[in-house]
Every structure is written in C-alpha cells, then in structure tokens.
Amino acid sequence: MDPGVYTAFAALNLKGELVASGCEKEASDERVVEIIRHVGVPSLIASDVNPPPSFVQKVAARFNVRLSYPVRSLTQEEKKQMGGFIDDVHIRDAYGAAMKAYHIYENRLRQIERMDTALDKDLLKHMVVQGYSLHNAELMLTRKEGERVGADEEKEVKRGGGAQKRDERVARLAEENVNIRKAYELEKVRADGLEAELKRAKNARVGEVARDSEVRRLRGQLERAEKYIFFLKKKKRN
Secondary structure (H helix, E strand, O other): OEOOOEEEEEEEOOOOOEEEEEEEEOOOHHHHHHHHHHHOOOOEEEOOOOOOOHHHHHHHHHHOOEEEOOOOOOOHHHHHHHHOOOOOHHHHHHHHHHHHHHHHHHHHHHHHHHOOOOOOHHHHHHHHHHOOOHHHHHHHHHHHHHOOOOHHHHHHHHHOHHHHHHHHHHHHHHHHHHHHHHHHHHHHHHHHHHHHHHHHHHHHOHHHHHHOHHHHHHHHHHHHHHHHHHHHHHHHHO
16 A cells, blocks of 8 residues: 555455556545455555555554565665556555565465465465464364364264364464464554654754653653563563
C-alpha cells in the first residue's frame, strides 16, 4: 500500500504475480479494507517506507496479518527497477513495497510449491508468511483434515491419544507464538514511529525540551511501548 492524498494498492498472489492494482483519491481505511476483501484474503500488508505510516498499520491490524516494511525506505530508483512497467507512480510505489516483501519469502514459497503434499499449498504458504514454521503449518492443517474424518476413522485416531494431544498442544503453542510475534512487530513499529516523532519535536523546540508538554507526552508513550516490547520479547522466549 502507498497511502496519501492518493492511496494506491498493488496485490500479488503467492507466486509473486500482480493480480490487482488501483489508486483512489482520499480513500479511507474502511474503503481500502473493502477493496482488499474484494480482491482476496491478504497474507501480508507491505509498506515501502520505514517507519510505515499509521494508515498501513491500521489496515494490517484490521486483517490481523503481519506488516512488512524495509530496513530503509525504498528509493524511487529501486521502485522503478521493480515496477518500471507501471505508469502510475503511486501504484508503482505500492508494487515496489509488495515485491520487496515477496522477495523475503520467495524461497520458502517456492519450496512449498515443489512439495508433494495433499495439503492446500496456498494455505501452507499463507501460514508460513504469517510466521509459522513449515512443520507447524503442516501439523495444524493435518489436524484440521483429521477433524473431518468419519466416525470409524476418528476412533483409529483416538487410539494414539497421547501423540494426538501432544500434537494439539504443539499446534496451540505455535499459534500463540505467532500471535505474540505479530503483537511484538506492531508495537515495535509504533515505538519506532513515536521515537521519530519525539526527535522531530525535540529538533523543533530545542530550547524548551524540558518544558515541552508534547515531548513529555511522547516520551511517556515511548517508554510504555518499550516496556510492552520487553514483555513480549520475554513471552516469545518462554
């Protein structure tokens, strides 16, 4: 996504192919969510700048998916190299963000595409992009398939109750770990944004930093965000 007066989007499928794009003037986050839902189910929302705009963060949170953004903001030259075939500069920026994110997962997605499995490969890809290991993603999808078996087959599954319970516990822990990671990533983005805002406020009012209530407010928010990030890190390790 590339938000602004003109908000643009570019949607890639899980093979990295452009399947939809567009640009609207003064589009609200509600409108963007509606557009995305019409295109499909998102696995990831991407931004071409660091830190990502709050508008993009909000849309990612609405879908409860990971937010991807580069270590440093992409240059216009980089985005031209990736999307030179796109005339609209806003859509090109959105496409650059999407391609940058896709390249992070490209090898793993191709690995899944080559797998010999009866499981839904697109669902496997979606879960890997969300932060699950391939093993845990397979485990969870296999468990869901097992829940659909008939009564006779269910009895056979229950005979291995200990292993099944262990697998279910692993799957629950994997899901909880992914949710913690998402919360950590979103809070880290928020903290980075607050830190940048704090620096701007300091630069604007160097002589009055100590008395500047806005700076104090931002510093307090940043400290709370950093404490929450520390808590999430500890929970991730556990």
